[in-house]
Amino acid sequence: MASSRNGCEGCVDITCNSTKQVLQQDIAKNVKTAYDRIEARGMSACLFGSGGTCCRHCNMGPCQIIDGVDDMIGICGATADTVAARNFGRVIAAGTAAHTDHAREMVKGFIATAKGETPNEIKDVKKLHMLAEIFGVETEGRDKNEIAVEIGELALAEFGSQDDNTLTMLKRAPAKRQEIWKQLNVGPRGVDREVVEMMHRTHMGVDQEYKNIMLQGSRCALADGWGSSMLSTELTDIMFGTPVPRRAIVDLGVLRDDQVNITVHGHEPLLAEALCLAAQEEDMLALAKKVGAKGINLTGVCCTGNEILMRRGIPVAAGFVQQEMALATGAVEAMVVDVQCIMQSVAEVAKNFHTDIITTNYRAKMPDSIHLQFEEADALASAKKILTKAINNYKKRGDCFIPEETKLDVVVGFSHETINKMLGGTFRGSYRPLNDNIINGRIRGVGVIVGCDNYKLADDTHEIIARELIKNDVLVLATGCAATSLGRAGLVQPAAIEHAGPGLREVCETVGMPPVLHMGSCVDNSRILIAATEMVREGGLGDDISDLPAIGTAPLWMSEKAVAIGQYFVASGAQVVFQNLPTSGAKAFNNYLLEGMMDTYGAVWNVAEKPLEIAKLMIEKIDQKRAALGIDKQRERVLFDMEMRRDLGTGSGVGDVGCTGPQHNV
Numbered sequence: 001m002a003s004s005r006n007g008c009e010g011c012v013d014i015t016c017n018s019t020k021q022v023l024q025q026d027i028a029k030n031v032k033t034a035y036d037r038i039e040a041r042g043m044s045a046c047l048f049g050s051g052g053t054c055c056r057h058c059n060m061g062p063c064q065i066i067d068g069v070d071d072m073i074g075i076c077g078a079t080a081d082t083v084a085a086r087n088f089g090r091v092i093a094a095g096t097a098a099h100t101d102h103a104r105e106m107v108k109g110f111i112a113t114a115k116g117e118t119p120n121e122i123k124d125v126k127k128l129h130m131l132a133e134i135f136g137v138e139t140e141g142r143d144k145n146e147i148a149v150e151i152g153e154l155a156l157a158e159f160g161s162q163d164d165n166t167l168t169m170l171k172r173a174p175a176k177r178q179e180i181w182k183q184l185n186v187g188p189r190g191v192d193r194e195v196v197e198m199m200h201r202t203h204m205g206v207d208q209e210y211k212n213i214m215l216q217g218s219r220c221a222l223a224d225g226w227g228s229s230m231l232s233t234e235l236t237d238i239m240f241g242t243p244v245p246r247r248a249i250v251d252l253g254v255l256r257d258d259q260v261n262i263t264v265h266g267h268e269p270l271l272a273e274a275l276c277l278a279a280q281e282e283d284m285l286a287l288a289k290k291v292g293a294k295g296i297n298l299t300g301v302c303c304t305g306n307e308i309l310m311r312r313g314i315p316v317a318a319g320f321v322q323q324e325m326a327l328a329t330g331a332v333e334a335m336v337v338d339v340q341c342i343m344q345s346v347a348e349v350a351k352n353f354h355t356d357i358i359t360t361n362y363r364a365k366m367p368d369s370i371h372l373q374f375e376e377a378d379a380l381a382s383a384k385k386i387l388t389k390a391i392n393n394y395k396k397r398g399d400c401f402i403p404e405e406t407k408l409d410v411v412v413g414f415s416h417e418t419i420n421k422m423l424g425g426t427f428r429g430s431y432r433p434l435n436d437n438i439i440n441g442r443i444r445g446v447g448v449i450v451g452c453d454n455y456k457l458a459d460d461t462h463e464i465i466a467r468e469l470i471k472n473d474v475l476v477l478a479t480g481c482a483a484t485s486l487g488r489a490g491l492v493q494p495a496a497i498e499h500a501g502p503g504l505r506e507v508c509e510t511v512g513m514p515p516v517l518h519m520g521s522c523v524d525n526s527r528i529l530i531a532a533t534e535m536v537r538e539g540g541l542g543d544d545i546s547d548l549p550a551i552g553t554a555p556l557w558m559s560e561k562a563v564a565i566g567q568y569f570v571a572s573g574a575q576v577v578f579q580n581l582p583t584s585g586a587k588a589f590n591n592y593l594l595e596g597m598m599d600t601y602g603a604v605w606n607v608a609e610k611p612l613e614i615a616k617l618m619i620e621k622i623d624q625k626r627a628a629l630g631i632d633k634q635r636e637r638v639l640f641d642m643e644m645r646r647d648l649g650t651g652s653g654v655g656d657v658g659c660t661g662p663q664h665n666v
């Protein structure tokens with residue numbers, strides 16, 4: 001058996017308990033995972049590919065470029081910098097396209113809901129009115145559905161807009177940031193248009209100046225962050241409810257041996273929500289009983305998991321790197337997938353068991369799977385068809401192994417609104433306490449850990465970074481598979497404050513929140529843009545996002561979406577750290593990302609390889625911002641004070657968990 005299961009030289013260490021346990025079982029002995037394939041390939045990645053200097057944009061090539069070697073430029077004369085910038089731009093375009101197509105479905109689902117054509121309803125009227133104001137939609141004396149239809153149609157028009165007006169949501173950004181975008185002319189117009197223009201400008205023989213290519217790179221990425229992703233988050237919240245704090249559980253141990261296990265994998269919550277509704281219906285429960293199951297256990301995988309975790313407290317079985325492990329338990333009747341981050345290998349793993357892979361979106365079909373198209377117009381019936389297929393599989397279940405003890409408590413639901421309320425009180429939410437605690441130094445700054453996990457690197461990377469950050473009084477915000485992995489590490493629960501530094505601990509205890517706040521899926525990174533903007537608006541921490549003692553990382557990035565997110569963070573003034581970038585083969589362009597962008601955006605990309613280095617770099621950058629704001633001395637004082645108080649034995653006691661909401665559904 002592949003030695004990556006036991007650790008071998010040059011192999012990635014698997015530290016995750018549940019993964020290790022599952023792979024050691026007899027039933028999993030024929031399962032091949034990505035860990036095995038990395039080992040079996042036995043070759044390192046192509047240097048041109050990893051450095052960003054392989055061009056396949058026309059049929060005179062492909063051309064592999066070596067920076068600085070005269071004869072090794074492209075046949076067309078393209079240099080390493082041009083090629084790497086074009087490739088990087090296309091990665092941003094692909095990432096933006098993925099978020100955008102997802103967002104478009106959500107907007108269409110939103111309009112259909114407002115028209116009464118789906119089983120959903122307009123739930124968060126407060127947020128609806130907030131958005132109405134941004135879009136200039138009249139609310140006085142109007143029915144919520146009428147308002148929602150108008151907002152939905154305006155939002156939908158922003159995807160295909162052909163005029164030169166910029167996207168509506170941009171005006172939510174700090175004034176200074178808006179001015180920077182205006183000066184640079186990078187304010188996105190129609191979302192789709194920016195993806196198309198990015199593809200056009202990186203076609204053979206068009207834009208050949210890397211800084212100019214990256215102006216469009218920023219415009220395209222901003223169309224994602226402040227455009228499609230933000231629309232998706234807000235409209236999904238209005239439809240399915242803005243997340244509030246709730247307890248839930250994560251990790252493979254959430255599967256149940258006496259219930260029908262259905263994992264929902266992918267990204268668009270429309271399908272997942274319909275399955276949640278259908279799984280509560282009498283006829284479905286009766287069918288489950290008939291086949292001998294005690295119930296229907298819906299669990300999430302990847303970002304779909306995060307969407308229903310945040311809004312419903314539905315358990316998350318697995319993040320990206322555990323999708324194969326969830327099936328290798330032998331306990332899953334069906335893995336229902338829609339779009340994005342679904343590895344083709346899951347169908348192979350499923351062949352070892354009774355599990356069906358059910359594709360549901362015409363965009364994403366897979367060999368060796370069953371396609372049951374999800375029809376939004378007939379959502380419940382579609383969902384029931386899918387569930388029926390899964391339930392009928394239950395009887396076929398053979399030996400299975402569920403690592404029961406790997407089931408971690410998490411407290412999730414930290415939308416921007418939740419943070420506002422928790423910190424500022426129910427009646428008048430405010431970021432004032434957060435800003436004050438940053439200014440007085442109890443909280444050193446904000447570290448954002450987002451994005452994928454990745455088989456090529458150790459699976460405890462997120463955990464190591466987060467532990468170092470919270471130990472140093474940095475409040476951590478997390479989304480995506482990074483948040484799932486931090487949940488698995490036990491850091492997304494109030495008890496984790498025992499690992500926090502004294503200042504952060506005091507604040508978290510008082511408020512009753514964990515030191516790592518789960519803010520949702522990857523499209524929900526737009527929540528972080530809004531949170532950062534609110535911190536600026538609250539005052540005392542400068543007048544732009546680039547002044548905040550905050551920094552982001554997507555250490556284990558895998559998907560192109562992560563690069564789009566990185567670029568919209570940077571173009572919004574927030575620094576990011578990645579473990580590597582596909583630009584290292586082009587010196588000038590790489591330097592532009594790592595240094596040159598500072599003059600343009602007040603933020604840059606950073607690269608650091610080891611998790612601890614990443615954390616230390618983040619802390620260093622946070623301290624630089626504190627010094628620039630003139631609040632570095634306060635921190636020394638407050639730490640000194642706390643020391644004294646502890647000596648006197650008057651430190652504050654452990655507060656209650658300040659969150660309510662339904663318990664997890666097991």
Ligand code: NFS
Pocket residue numbers: 267302303320340341450451452453479480481482521522523558559561562
């Ligand atoms: Ni984000 Fe989510 Fe996970 Fe990465 Fe994929 S599921 S949208 S891309 S792997 S965090």
Ligand code: SF4
Pocket residue numbers: 055056057058059060061062063073074075076077078083204205
């Ligand atoms: Fe080569 Fe230029 Fe064609 Fe790229 S566009 S493949 S560098 S000739």
